[in-house]
Amino acid sequence: MQALDEARRYRESVGPAILASFAELLSIPNVAGTPGGIDRNAIWIRDELMRRGVRAAVTQIPGAAPLVFGRVDGAPGGPTIGFYAHFDGQPADGLAWTDPPFTPTLRDGRLEDGGRVVDWPGPGQPVDPEWRIYARGSADDRGAVAALLGALDARQGRVPQASLVFLLEGEEEQGSPHLGEYVGLLAGRLAADIWMLCDGPVHQSGRPQVVFGVRGIADVEITVFGPAADLHSGHYGNWAPNPAVLLSDLVTGMRDQHGVPTVDGLEIPEPSEAAMTAAALVPDPGDLGFPAPEGPSLWERNLRPLLNIRGLRAGDVGEAARNVVPGSAVASLDLRLVAGQDPVAVIEAIERHVAARGFHLVGEPPDAETRRRHRRIAMVSGRPSYPGVLTPPDHPAAAGILAAVEAAAGEPPIIVPSFGSSVPLHHFERLAPAAVIVPIANHDNHQHAPDENLKVANLWYGIDLIAALLG
Amino acid sequence: MQALDEARRYRESVGPAILASFAELLSIPNVAGTPGGIDRNAIWIRDELMRRGVRAAVTQIPGAAPLVFGRVDGAPGGPTIGFYAHFDGQPADGLAWTDPPFTPTLRDGRLEDGGRVVDWPGPGQPVDPEWRIYARGSADDRGAVAALLGALDARQGRVPQASLVFLLEGEEEQGSPHLGEYVGLLAGRLAADIWMLCDGPVHQSGRPQVVFGVRGIADVEITVFGPAADLHSGHYGNWAPNPAVLLSDLVTGMRDQHGVPTVDGLEIPEPSEAAMTAAALVPDPGDLGFPAPEGPSLWERNLRPLLNIRGLRAGDVGEAARNVVPGSAVASLDLRLVAGQDPVAVIEAIERHVAARGFHLVGEPPDAETRRRHRRIAMVSGRPSYPGVLTPPDHPAAAGILAAVEAAAGEPPIIVPSFGSSVPLHHFERLAPAAVIVPIANHDNHQHAPDENLKVANLWYGIDLIAALLG
Structure with missing residues (x-):
């Protein structure tokens, strides 16, 4: 690929300048939720x-972080690629860092391996791809x-084959609360053949990876009510409804x-x-400290939804335990949803499932009269976050990305x-028939x-990749 | 019954003196665990x-509260009855009391019904059985x-038909930690045909009750271990063992x-x-705020053991919930055991049951190597407290008590x-072939x-009852 060769030559000749520009960006604090740094x-x-001749703008919905978006026009008739990244970061407690988090520092290797500080290279000096930018x-x-x-620089003004639309977010680390609204606002300008999200790390083997789907997410909390107050378990343990038992039975x-x-009426x-074929080829995670389960691989499993019990609470345990039938029991669930599952419908199915097990459903803790009428009372509260996305690995729009x-x-x-x-990839389904995640970082x-x-080699990989796509 | 008539005449003539003596006792603080008051x-x-001519002694095991025990000799050939009561009480926060807890106060009815303070009656003045001693x-x-x-007074020195051995405990409210040791120490002196424990209230209808059994108790805590640290539920929710799920399934x-x-190999x-016939005749408890279950009555159920879930803990719920596979899950159980069940054997059966479900049992949180070898790891810790007791309602030794x-x-x-x-009634099985509970209090x-x-009528009932037994 000619464009790729050009990019490689370019970055080899001006590597120090690319690093210097990156260091300038990294020296601006970017903790999500701190308007000054995010705005800068x-x-x-x-x-x-704009200095590279690209039409780019900052826009801002009231109450949201600013968003950078724009377009690089390619040759007529070429494909249009969407490019997503985010420029906000997680909080950084400077005391825990070896180098100050907003004083970019170059090291000749990993800190864990004794990587030492290296001077930023001057023009013409060599750049080692093993270096790390902290x-x-x-x-x-x-x-x-x-x-x-870097990829735009490498083109040095030449019109690329492909057009590029881009959206750079400033509040991803806060859960992208306005991404859907921004996408709706800009849908007319950001349509593409495929959207590519550059976020997350490559595979731990160092091999590149392209991710064709994510699961959606919904949270559900189920509270089962027992006696109005904790009841003596000796006197009433065989008589009162025990919410810890009813809840365990329900979630099991x-x-x-x-x-x-295995929720009633919930189609998987x-x-x-x-x-499934692609999933079977992805290496399973290594040693996580417990034996791997028998049956399908992790990646085959990730193509199916999950009902996870993330928390249980009833009565007390340990020294605080008392001999009572507890007054209530709570299970907190997170559901990971696959493409085709509507989070709201999933929560409704859970409500119906609970009701079908003989529970009287309430919207708030029951009053005395409700308790008197029903032995089984439950409250189901759900938060439908967003659906999953699955682009077929053989989607034609993805072929160019895989090749690049x-x-x-x-x-x-x-x-x-x-x-x-879970990643809110579904927003990009409004902008293109396909969306994939292409991680760059080590x-x-x-x-x-x-x-x-960031390893310098991974920055080079990112430049080369975008250059190849544009070319 | 002549003895009963004599007791009634006696207490009618000297009622004020009986109340005065009782008030003297009640003015001595008796909070369990406070040696000064308990000793007094x-x-x-x-x-x-001793003033009533009874052989009585105080004895004290080091570290225990003192115990009063002794014997009233009856006519040769008569039965021997054991009498148990306790003189220690629960803590009393004076600020929460209407009258000071150790300034006995007489009222002409229940405080809830507006009962007003009454002067303690002088000799010859009438005593209303509706009065209450606070x-x-x-x-x-x-x-x-x-x-x-009062019952001994009423005999005025006459030798009773029955002999009486008695044991008055000073640390019942602390769980009777030395009762077994005291009983062992005094077993030779306190043998009887039947032991009668006077504690607890009569039936809420006001009818007297005689209780022929209690359940034993054992506590068990089951901890199921998952990943060594909370794991991301999206990445590993279908892959890692979820201890909350495993535990729910287990206890269910x-x-x-x-x-x-329904523990493997545990005979009921x-x-x-x-x-069962007697149980069917006991009135069920009234409105407890929830519908009564279908099937056997409360009292039929209380003839069977119970496995109660008194607490569950895993991860977090509510706003604190995080999207993780929690690292561990804990269930706290109390088991109510019926006569014939050995608490130690029950705990062992639970351990075997858990092991038979594929769990590797550990005695402490597992190390990394153990976690790496077993997907299912559980810790079962039990505290076998004491067994249950069941005296047949038609036990010949109880006939006299029922008649009295x-x-x-x-x-x-x-x-x-x-x-x-649960009451540690089993200790008395060492002293007599039968033991029953005969409550006196309202x-x-x-x-x-x-x-x-205490309602004065219930004090009179207690005096009459013991007098009838002695007679």
């Missing part, structure tokens, strides 16, 4: 894009912004041994053959049909933790 | 017994001590819908026909084959709470 990041990025937001996710700028019946929901979409990744990385990527975790980047860092 | 109670009671320990359980003294399978344990003794209760109360008692709750005595009170 947005303006710096917009200005750098700063908050270097890997998660301002490295993707730097890669975009709501998932199979693999965690897949079957993953496609292509997705392979060219940039020098090896074919691991095709991850779906992460088990897996050992200390994301969200002190000493976050 | 013991000595006062021993002195009063003081800590008036009902629970120094009223029984006063009844014993350990009891039937009535709370009866069948209650006798006589006990009926004579004293003027109506046949409710025969309660077993309380569901049911609305505010036991363990502020404004504890």
Whole structure:
């Protein structure tokens, strides 16, 4: 690929300048929710894009962090690629960092391996791809912004084959509360053939990966009510409804041994053959400290929904335990949903499931009269966050991205049909028929933790990848 | 019954003196665990017994509260009855009481009904049986001590038909930690045909009751271990063992819908026909704020063991809930055991049951190597407290007590084959072939709470009952 070769030559000749520009960005504090730093990041990025001849703007919904968006026009008739990254970061407690989080520091290797501070290289000096850039937001996710700028630089004004629309978010670490609203607002300007989210790390083996799906998420809390006050278990333990027992029984019946929901009437979409085949090829996680389960691989499992019990509370345990039938019991669940499942409908199915088990459903703790009328009383409260997304790994719009990744990385990527975790990828379904996640950062980047860092080789990979896509 | 008539005439003639003596006892603080007051109670009671010509002594195991014990010799060839009561009481926060807890106060009715303070009556003045004596320990359980003294007074030195051995405890409210040791120490002196425990209230209808059994008790805590640290539920929710799920499943399978344990290999003794017949005749509890269950009555259920879930803990619920597979889950159980069940054997059966469900049992939180080898790891820790007791309601030794209760109360008692709750009645099985509980106090005595009170009619009932037994 010509564009890729050009980008490589370019970054080899001006590597120190690319690092210097990145360091300038990283020196601007970017803790999510702190308007001063976030605003300065947005303006710096917009200005750098415009300096490269790109139409870029900052916009801001009241109460939201500013957003940078824009467009690079390619040759007529070429594809349009959407590019997402975020420039906000997690909080950074300077005391826990080896180097100050907003004083970008170059080291000749990992801190864990004794990596030592290196002077930022001057023009013409060599850049070692094993070096690491330490700063908050270097890997998660301002490295993707730097890669975009580097790839645009490498074109040196030449019109690319593909057009690029982009959206750079400033509140991802707060849960992207306005992303849907921003996407709705800009839908007309940001339509593309495929959207590519550059966030997260590559595979721990160092191999590149392209992720074709994520699961959605909904939270549900089920409270089962027993006696109005804790009752003496000796006198009434065989007589009163025990909410801890009723709740245990209820939640046990709501998932199979693999965690897949078995809620009445809740259909579980079957993953496609292509997705299952791809899943079987993804390496399973290594040693997590417990034996792997028998049966399907982690990645096959992640193509199915999950009903997770994240918390249980009833009465007391340990020294505080008292001999009572507890007055109530609470289970907190998070549901990971696959594409095709509507979070609201899932919560409604759970409500019906509970009601079908003989529970009288209430919207608030029951009054004395309600308690007197019903032995089984439950409150189900749900928060439907967002649905899952699954792009078929053989989607035609993804072929160009897979080719660019392979060219940039020098090896074919691991095709991850779906992460088990949740990312609001669904917003991008309004902007393109397909959306994928293409991580750039090294897996050992200390994301969200002190000493976050990006390996220079991964920045180079990002530049090469975007250059290949544009070319 | 001649003895009963004599007792009634006696207490009618010297009622004010009986109340004055009782008030003297009640003015001595008796909070369990406070040696000064407890010692003074013991000595006062021993002195009063000796003043009535009874062989009585105070004894004290190091570290224990003092115990008053002794013997009233009856006519040769007569039966021997054991009499138990306790003179210690629950703590009393004077600020929460209407009258000071250790300034005995006479009122002409219940405080709830506007009962007003009445002067203690002088010699020859009438005593209204509706009056109430307010003081800590008036009902629970120094009223029984006063009844014993009153009944002995009423004999005025005449040798009774029956012999009486007695044991008056000073640390019942602390869980009777030395009762077994005291009983062992005094077993040779306190043998009887039947032991009678005077504690607790009569039936809420006001009818007398005789209780032929209690359940034993054992506590068990089950901890199930999951990942060494909370794991991201999105990434690993279908992959990691979820201890909240495993634990819910485990405890759900350990009891039937009535709370009866369904633990592997744990035999459930069948209650006798006589006990079941008696149980069916006991009135069920009234409105407890929830609908009564279908099936057996409360009292039939109390003849079977119970596995109660008194507490559950895993992860977090509510706003604190995080999207994780929690690292561990804990269930706290109390088991109510029926006669014939060995608490240690029950705990061992639970351990075997858990192991048979595929759990690797550990004695302390598992190390990394153990976690790596086993997906299911549980810790079962048990505290076997004591076994249950069940005296057949038609036990010949109880016939005399039933007759005395009926004579004293003027109506046949409710025969309660077993309380569901736990009392260390089993100690008395070393002293007699049968042991029963014969409550004296009014049911609305505010036991363990502020404004504890004994109705004068119930003190009279206690005196009459003991007099009838002696006669």
